[in-house]
Amino acid sequence: MAIKTQPVTVNLGPQHPSTHGVFRMRVMFDGEEIVDVEPIFGYLHRGSEKLAEERTYTQIITLTDRMDYVSSMLNNQGYILAVEKLAGIEPSPRGVWLRMIASELQRIASHLVATGFLLQDLGALGTPLIYAMRERENILDLFEMLCGARITNSYLRPGGVFMDAPDEFWPALDRGLDDIVNTIDELETYLSGNEIVFSRTKGTAVLPPELLINASITGPMLRASGVDWDLRHRAPYDYYDKISFERILHTASDNYARYWVRVQEARESVKIIKQCIEQIEPGEVRPSFDEVPRLIRPPAGDAYAAIEGSKGELGFYLVSDGSIAPYRMHVRASSLINLTLLREMLIGGQFGDLFVTFGSVDLNMGEVDR
Amino acid sequence: MIGLGLPRGFVVTLKNFIRPPVTEQYPDRHVGLLGAAKEAGMNPFQFLVKKPADSLKAIAGLATVPVAVKQSPRFRGNEFTYFEDRCTACASCAKYCPLGIIEIVSVPGKIDAQEGESYKLEVFDIDIGRCMFCGLCVEACPYDALHMGTNFERSKYVRDELVITKEELFDAPKRPSAFYRPQFEEKGFDPFKETIEDFHDAGRHEQKTYDELKKKWVDER
Ligand code: SF4
Ligand code: SF4
Numbered sequence: 001m002a003i004k005t006q007p008v009t010v011n012l013g014p015q016h017p018s019t020h021g022v023f024r025m026r027v028m029f030d031g032e033e034i035v036d037v038e039p040i041f042g043y044l045h046r047g048s049e050k051l052a053e054e055r056t057y058t059q060i061i062t063l064t065d066r067m068d069y070v071s072s073m074l075n076n077q078g079y080i081l082a083v084e085k086l087a088g089i090e091p092s093p094r095g096v097w098l099r100m101i102a103s104e105l106q107r108i109a110s111h112l113v114a115t116g117f118l119l120q121d122l123g124a125l126g127t128p129l130i131y132a133m134r135e136r137e138n139i140l141d142l143f144e145m146l147c148g149a150r151i152t153n154s155y156l157r158p159g160g161v162f163m164d165a166p167d168e169f170w171p172a173l174d175r176g177l178d179d180i181v182n183t184i185d186e187l188e189t190y191l192s193g194n195e196i197v198f199s200r201t202k203g204t205a206v207l208p209p210e211l212l213i214n215a216s217i218t219g220p221m222l223r224a225s226g227v228d229w230d231l232r233h234r235a236p237y238d239y240y241d242k243i244s245f246e247r248i249l250h251t252a253s254d255n256y257a258r259y260w261v262r263v264q265e266a267r268e269s270v271k272i273i274k275q276c277i278e279q280i281e282p283g284e285v286r287p288s289f290d291e292v293p294r295l296i297r298p299p300a301g302d303a304y305a306a307i308e309g310s311k312g313e314l315g316f317y318l319v320s321d322g323s324i325a326p327y328r329m330h331v332r333a334s335s336l337i338n339l340t341l342l343r344e345m346l347i348g349g350q351f352g353d354l355f356v357t358f359g360s361v362d363l364n365m366g367e368v369d370r
Numbered sequence: 371m372i373g374l375g376l377p378r379g380f381v382v383t384l385k386n387f388i389r390p391p392v393t394e395q396y397p398d399r400h401v402g403l404l405g406a407a408k409e410a411g412m413n414p415f416q417f418l419v420k421k422p423a424d425s426l427k428a429i430a431g432l433a434t435v436p437v438a439v440k441q442s443p444r445f446r447g448n449e450f451t452y453f454e455d456r457c458t459a460c461a462s463c464a465k466y467c468p469l470g471i472i473e474i475v476s477v478p479g480k481i482d483a484q485e486g487e488s489y490k491l492e493v494f495d496i497d498i499g500r501c502m503f504c505g506l507c508v509e510a511c512p513y514d515a516l517h518m519g520t521n522f523e524r525s526k527y528v529r530d531e532l533v534i535t536k537e538e539l540f541d542a543p544k545r546p547s548a549f550y551r552p553q554f555e556e557k558g559f560d561p562f563k564e565t566i567e568d569f570h571d572a573g574r575h576e577q578k579t580y581d582e583l584k585k586k587w588v589d590e591r
Contacts, residue, residue, distance in 0.1 A: 055468055058466075058506065059466075059468035059506065061504075062468050062502060062504045062506070063468075127383060131386065134392055137392070141440075141442075144441070144442040144444070144445060145442045145444065146444075147444065147446075147549075148442060148444035148445050148446035148505065148518070148547060148549045149445075149446050149503065152502065152503075152504070154504050154505070154506075162509065162550060163444075163549075163550060163552065164552075166442075166443075166444070166548075166555055167555075186382050186385075186386075189378050189379070189381075189382050190378075190379045190382040190383070191379070193374065193375035193378060193379075194375040194376060194379050195375050195376060196376070197375075198375075294466070294509075294510065
């Protein structure tokens with residue numbers, strides 16, 4: 001006997017612990033099934049792009065920290081690359097290696113957070129999240145050694161980084177990398193073979209690769225559908241062309257594939273950092289103030305630079321009118337663009353999968369709203 | 371292998387169950403009798419005899435000891451360290467601050483036959499309530515007069531009390547952070563144990579030699 005049901009509309013968020021910040025969805029259910037989703041965002045809008053128009057190029061670094069606040073080093077890197085392109089700055093080699101190490105560490109931290117919270121949304125209350133956070137804490141300790149701050153780093157400067165790593169950083173980094181590998185092993189024994197994780201994530205929210213490409217989705221979400229697109233390999237910035245690493249691909253394109261790609265990418269990042277440590281050479285970490293002054297005045301023009309952020313292609317577009325502040329700054333926020341397929345992922349699915357799917361996108365409201 | 375995943379997962383949780391905790395208790399940590407005796411610097415029996423009240427408290431689980439939070443010497447924190455004798459009131463720090471929270475008022479000061487004209491600083495206020503500890507002001511200071519601090523406890527009930535004035539900076543314990551000041555790292559200065567009271571001891575991070583200065587300001591002009 002079919003039960004007669006009636007669609008109900010439920011408001012989820014913005015103050016909901018599972019919405020990764022302040023995200024709001026208007027969801028229409030028919031029984032257990034989702035019939036319609038309307039994402040509503042903008043609750044964390046701080047106008048970073050507008051604020052950038054009245055700050056100098058160095059001061060904007062502090063704004064980029066606060067966009068995607070679980071991967072500030074990567075944001076710094078994307079922005080700095082755009083400034084370097086705009087002003088024609090030749091970076092110092094040691095500075096570039098250091099910022100590659102920092103940004104790969106940040107990628108690991110971000111993927112760990114994504115994994116932890118995905119499992120939290122799955123109902124594994126606390127345990128995997130705490131394991132992931134414990135490891136992230138070690139990475140943040142390394143950042144504190146490097147630049148004195150844990151979250152809002154502002155470590156990078158046009159042309160490199162502001163200060164060389166202290167002596168105690170290198171042994172701590174070696175130890176940290178071993179710990180990271182151990183934690184990832186642990187997470188994998190704990191989760192990758194876990195039947196509950198399998199049954200909850202395999203085959204849910206499957207997206208065809210064509211749709212992902214059409215919606216210009218990037219990052220682990222795209223690679224989980226088998227499309228080999230990684231900017232570190234396709235359009236190497238910094239010294240990624242001197243590094244060899246495997247591109248992690250999965251073909252299933254479901255929630256499990258997205259989780260799996262992130263965990264394996266964290267492993268690859270460890271290998272990248274090890275290669276960076278081998279290749280780094282002593283030297284200056286940033287050009288002298290005669291070459292790159294504190295107050296940069298790029299020639300009029302525009303520049304776009306993109307990096308492979310932890311969530312996808314993170315691009316910064318700067319327009320200069322020849323003054324000390326940009327005329328316009330635009331950020332290609334990967335989280336926001338990855339969110340565009342939320343409706344396709346959720347409609348027809350079960351209510352219980354809603355937050356799992358949402359978590360597998362790995363979005364950060366700071367970046368979505370800016 | 372289907373069927374083995376869950377037991378393997380439980381082995382991992384069990385391993386983590388018995389490993390020592392990593393969480394730092396802040397600001398105080400509960401200790402038992404042994405910990406309390408160690409904190410007082412005696413062995414437990416001495417402690418029992420000499421401080422019976424404290425031992426009873428410790429046995430009841432009420433004793434706490436403060437926790438020293440592990441910080442890096444580069445920690446960008448509160449209570450800026452400021453050497454007034456070095457400051458020329460150039461206001462580079464104020465111009466460099468992204469939020470514009472440093473207020474500087476200077477008036478023409480004395481005229482010295484040797485050093486020429488100098489400015490006198492009347493107001494030097496930092497509105498810590500809006501500061502984000504980015505450190506750009508410290509990076510901008512050309513004379514190494516301003517340093518980040520290493521403190522992080524400065525809660526107040528009134529916002530106005532968060533404004534640090536020149537006098538307050540002058541009296542504050544000088545525990546400068548090594549942020550953008552490599553000279554502290556070179557000489558192994560530990561801001562959590564020592565202070566620097568005299569600006570002569572603070573060193574300069576890129577002091578030009580006489581020849582370099584002459585080349586820049588005399589020969590090339
Ligand atoms: S640390 Fe940053 S925000 Fe604070 S006073 Fe200095 S420049 Fe301004
Ligand atoms: S930049 Fe340094 S010398 Fe100039 S006013 Fe600020 S503290 Fe004084």
